[in-house]
Amino acid sequence: MSALASTSAPTALQFDQVSKQFGAVKALNGVSFTAHAGTVHGLLGENGAGKSTLLKILGGQYRPDGGRLLVHGQVCHFNSASDAIKTGIAVIHQELQYVPELTVTENILMGRLPTQFGIVNRKQARQMVADKLSDMGVTLNPDARLIELSIAQRQMVEICKAVMQEAQIIAFDEPTSSLSHVESEILFRLVRELRAAGRTIIYISHRLEELYALCDTCTIFRDGRKIVTHPVMAEVSRDTLIRDMVGRELSDIYDYRARTIGEQRLNVVGLHNASSAPTNFSVRQGEIVGFFGLVGAGRTELMRLLYGADKRTAGVVEIDGCVVDSSGPSAAIDAGIVLCPEDRKEQGILAQASISENINISCRRHDLLAGLFLRHKKEAELADSFIERLRIKTPNRDQEIRLLSGGNQQKVILARWLAEPGMKVLILDEPTRGIDVGAKNEIYRIIHEVAERGCSVIVVSSELPEVLGISDRVIVMRDGAISGELDRSSATETAVLDLALQN
Amino acid sequence: MTTVNPSSANSESAAHQTSNVQSKMTLIKNRQWLIDNSMPLSYVVLFAVLSFTVENFFSSTNIIGLMLSVAQIGMVACTMMLCLASRDFDLSIGSTIAFSGVLGAIILEHTQSITLAVGGGLLAGALIGAGNGVLIAYLRVNALIATLATMLMVRGLAFIVSNGQAVGIADEGFISFGDTRWFGLPLPILVTAACFLVFGVLLNHTVFGRNTLAIGGNPEAARLAGVQVERLRVWIFLLQGLVTALAGLILASRITSGQPNSAQGFELDVISACVLGGVSLQGGKAKIFGVLIGVLIMGTVENVMNLMDVDAFYQYLMRGSILLVAVLLDQLKNRGNRH
Numbered sequence: 033m034s035a036l037a038s039t040s041a042p043t044a045l046q047f048d049q050v051s052k053q054f055g056a057v058k059a060l061n062g063v064s065f066t067a068h069a070g071t072v073h074g075l076l077g078e079n080g081a082g083k084s085t086l087l088k089i090l091g092g093q094y095r096p097d098g099g100r101l102l103v104h105g106q107v108c109h110f111n112s113a114s115d116a117i118k119t120g121i122a123v124i125h126q127e128l129q130y131v132p133e134l135t136v137t138e139n140i141l142m143g144r145l146p147t148q149f150g151i152v153n154r155k156q157a158r159q160m161v162a163d164k165l166s167d168m169g170v171t172l173n174p175d176a177r178l179i180e181l182s183i184a185q186r187q188m189v190e191i192c193k194a195v196m197q198e199a200q201i202i203a204f205d206e207p208t209s210s211l212s213h214v215e216s217e218i219l220f221r222l223v224r225e226l227r228a229a230g231r232t233i234i235y236i237s238h239r240l241e242e243l244y245a246l247c248d249t250c251t252i253f254r255d256g257r258k259i260v261t262h263p264v265m266a267e268v269s270r271d272t273l274i275r276d277m278v279g280r281e282l283s284d285i286y287d288y289r290a291r292t293i294g295e296q297r298l299n300v301v302g303l304h305n306a307s308s309a310p311t312n313f314s315v316r317q318g319e320i321v322g323f324f325g326l327v328g329a330g331r332t333e334l335m336r337l338l339y340g341a342d343k344r345t346a347g348v349v350e351i352d353g354c355v356v357d358s359s360g361p362s363a364a365i366d367a368g369i370v371l372c373p374e375d376r377k378e379q380g381i382l383a384q385a386s387i388s389e390n391i392n393i394s395c396r397r398h399d400l401l402a403g404l405f406l407r408h409k410k411e412a413e414l415a416d417s418f419i420e421r422l423r424i425k426t427p428n429r430d431q432e433i434r435l436l437s438g439g440n441q442q443k444v445i446l447a448r449w450l451a452e453p454g455m456k457v458l459i460l461d462e463p464t465r466g467i468d469v470g471a472k473n474e475i476y477r478i479i480h481e482v483a484e485r486g487c488s489v490i491v492v493s494s495e496l497p498e499v500l501g502i503s504d505r506v507i508v509m510r511d512g513a514i515s516g517e518l519d520r521s522s523a524t525e526t527a528v529l530d531l532a533l534q535n
Numbered sequence: 536m537t538t539v540n541p542s543s544a545n546s547e548s549a550a551h552q553t554s555n556v557q558s559k560m561t562l563i564k565n566r567q568w569l570i571d572n573s574m575p576l577s578y579v580v581l582f583a584v585l586s587f588t589v590e591n592f593f594s595s596t597n598i599i600g601l602m603l604s605v606a607q608i609g610m611v612a613c614t615m616m617l618c619l620a621s622r623d624f625d626l627s628i629g630s631t632i633a634f635s636g637v638l639g640a641i642i643l644e645h646t647q648s649i650t651l652a653v654g655g656g657l658l659a660g661a662l663i664g665a666g667n668g669v670l671i672a673y674l675r676v677n678a679l680i681a682t683l684a685t686m687l688m689v690r691g692l693a694f695i696v697s698n699g700q701a702v703g704i705a706d707e708g709f710i711s712f713g714d715t716r717w718f719g720l721p722l723p724i725l726v727t728a729a730c731f732l733v734f735g736v737l738l739n740h741t742v743f744g745r746n747t748l749a750i751g752g753n754p755e756a757a758r759l760a761g762v763q764v765e766r767l768r769v770w771i772f773l774l775q776g777l778v779t780a781l782a783g784l785i786l787a788s789r790i791t792s793g794q795p796n797s798a799q800g801f802e803l804d805v806i807s808a809c810v811l812g813g814v815s816l817q818g819g820k821a822k823i824f825g826v827l828i829g830v831l832i833m834g835t836v837e838n839v840m841n842l843m844d845v846d847a848f849y850q851y852l853m854r855g856s857i858l859l860v861a862v863l864l865d866q867l868k869n870r871g872n873r874h
């Protein structure tokens with residue numbers, strides 16, 4: 033991590049005035065920066081700042097509209113991802129790219145399976161992967177199909193794939209978003225080993241603690257432009273970073289304000305299915321409850337049972353004393369329960385539709401003409417108001433959602449649920465995943481507004497500072513059951529982690 | 536964009552720069568408009584070229600004949616559009632056309648009542664459609680397989696009920712439907728036009744249409760958003776069965792008989808028209824105007840080949856090639872967005 037090493041090391045990667053446009057959106061505008069071999073170069077910026085686009089150009093998926101990309105001093109033109117791979121570049125994207133039906137071995141060695149006269153040598157492939165995995169300290173069954181693995185495990189497979197590709201330049205886009213504490217530590221160790229081996233690492237993350245822990249230098253983006261490169265990470269203050277990213281000062285990101293908390297609104301009794309224990313908890317009007325736990329603790333599963341998205345073995349859910357029909361999501365929504373899901377790609381986004389259509393999807397909208405016809409003008413107004421309120425970066429409401437950055441997509445899905453009339457309980461599952469500091473602050477502000485209006489809010493999150501920052505009460509889960517509850521005054525990092533990690 | 540400088544010489548160039556940028560933006564907007572509307576524009580050009588080069592093309596008789604030839608395909612393309620948009624498939628429509636025609640003819644023969652015949656045919660179509668819907672939505676049978684099965688079964692029923700022979704229709708009232716003209720256009724064309732209107736409104740302006748696109752775009756997201764996915768699928772197939780049965784009855788009226796082996800390969804024509812019209816087979820995307828153009832393109836090509844006396848066998852080649860070219864052009868259009 034020495035400052036001298038990073039500047040005297042050979043230039044591995046250089047972006048020279050790179051630009052990229054999608055329709056009317058300028059995702060990248062004349063970006064130039066340099067990354068050196070044997071360093072970890074962090075990239076920071078708000079959603080829509082251009083970081084993921086940059087990585088897609090690096091990985092050969094997009095061609096820049098202007099500017100050049102130089103690898104080890106040579107100008108490169110990638111026509112496809114395989115061109116980039118051949119040049120020694122591996123990119124691990126935020127949206128994981130794997131084949132669900134194939135095994136860990138087949139995914140890791142995709143395109144490079146050891147063959148003899150065209151026939152795959154299964155044993156050798158399996159051995160290669162098993163050896164590498166144990167080298168890395170990762171426990172995964174090489175024969176498991178990816179569809180059977182959790183998101184976190186799939187991410188480890190992606191990382192292993194990049195490492196095995198002997199790539200000289202490896203880029204990570206929000207790699208720890210789905211990883212547990214333990215798995216993140218494994219990742220950090222890997223990154224440090226790769227750096228020591230002289231590789232160039234590009235690391236995108238919103239978690240400042242990680243960036244400080246791993247990166248030698250960092251470059252900050254805003255609105256498609258490079259703002260500044262800080263050559264020595266350790267010498268930059270958090271406030272400077274945030275200010276550079278957001279363009280303004282942000283004092284307390286969580287903005288917690290106490291409010292009047294009313295009667296019990298949501299009551300859950302004995303809720304469980306085959307793989308969890310009967311669970312009881314309740315939430316009051318105007319209360320914000322944070323659900324914390326490690327990946328796999330069962331929080332998402334519990335929320336899905338509550339919502340009726342999955343079938344329950346037993347359990348009763350009551351809103352204001354009335355039992356909620358467990359037949360499915362539409363019954364839950366009728367009762368005033370709303371769930372913003374964890375996985376926006378699989379469960380949230382209508383990829384080919386526009387932003388407005390994505391926000392207005394839920395057709396429980398009650399302002400329909402004659403109960404049947406859509407009111408386009410009202411929908412347009414609604415969409416515009418949320419684009420403004422959540423600061424969604426888009427030229428207009430008709431932009432296709434797939435052209436938006438990951439974080440902005442998340443905001444659109446959030447808007448869909450915030451727009452729900454008659455909402456009594458708002459359940460948010462990892463609402464700020466992949467969202468930058470400035471946008472997180474906006475979302476917390478909205479959560480507080482919603483709670484102040486008397487709505488009960490449940491926030492499922494794996495980010496401890498976030499849970500501690502916004503919750504009135506913290507419920508901790510472990511292994512499919514609630515292991516404890518702490519109110520705001522007694523919820524400290526140690527106390528919460530204790531409950532999450534015990535035994 | 537550019538700041539205006541008080542000095543006169545500079546303000547001239549500044550204004551020049553602003554107008555340059557503005558004209559560039561209109562150029563980009565125009566180019567995008569051209570790309571988005573390439574299919575309808577191509578059709579307009581095609582139509583114009585044919586009017587000048589092919590004898591007898593541009594005459595009211597021929598144009599009406601053209602529209603009549605694709606009237607049935609057009610009707611069912613409207614509902615197929617919804618079916619494909621919801622990420623489903625329906626291969627059974629050809630058999631339903633045959634069955635409803637046969638059933639209608641038989642009921643007419645025995646009861647002399649047009650109302651009963653039409654009612655019976657429509658009911659049969661609705662039941663077949665609902666059956667498809669239940670199989671696919673509730674029993675979770677793959678749509679391709681389920682409708683393949685019903686395609687065979689319904690065709691079989693058509694043969695059984697008719698004893699394998701055409702059932703002649705003698706009722707003047709029924710037969711005259713195909714010949715009756717309102718506003719100078721034959722009724723079948725007007726019915727098809729009405730279908731486009733109704734389903735266009737349904738797709739773009741109702742909750743039903745919105746939900747259909749949602750379950751096609753991302754069924755899980757739609758379900759979590761409270762859309763009753765299974766119920767909606769059944770309704771889509773039911774509507775399709777109904778409209779298909781109507782098409783079958785109209786066809787029976789035009790050929791004055793219920794033919795158990797009619798409309799073979801009909802489903803492929805309808806699906807081709809939809810794909811030509813920009814309906815995505817992956818669901819979530821459909822434009823009624825596109826479907827209209829798709830239907831017209833198919834009708835025009837067939838019509839012109841007939842006018843030019845092209846061998847019937849070459850017509851198959853033509854239809855297949857046009858479909859392929861249209862889909863490839865669409866791919867290129869979309870790939871342009873990524874690279």
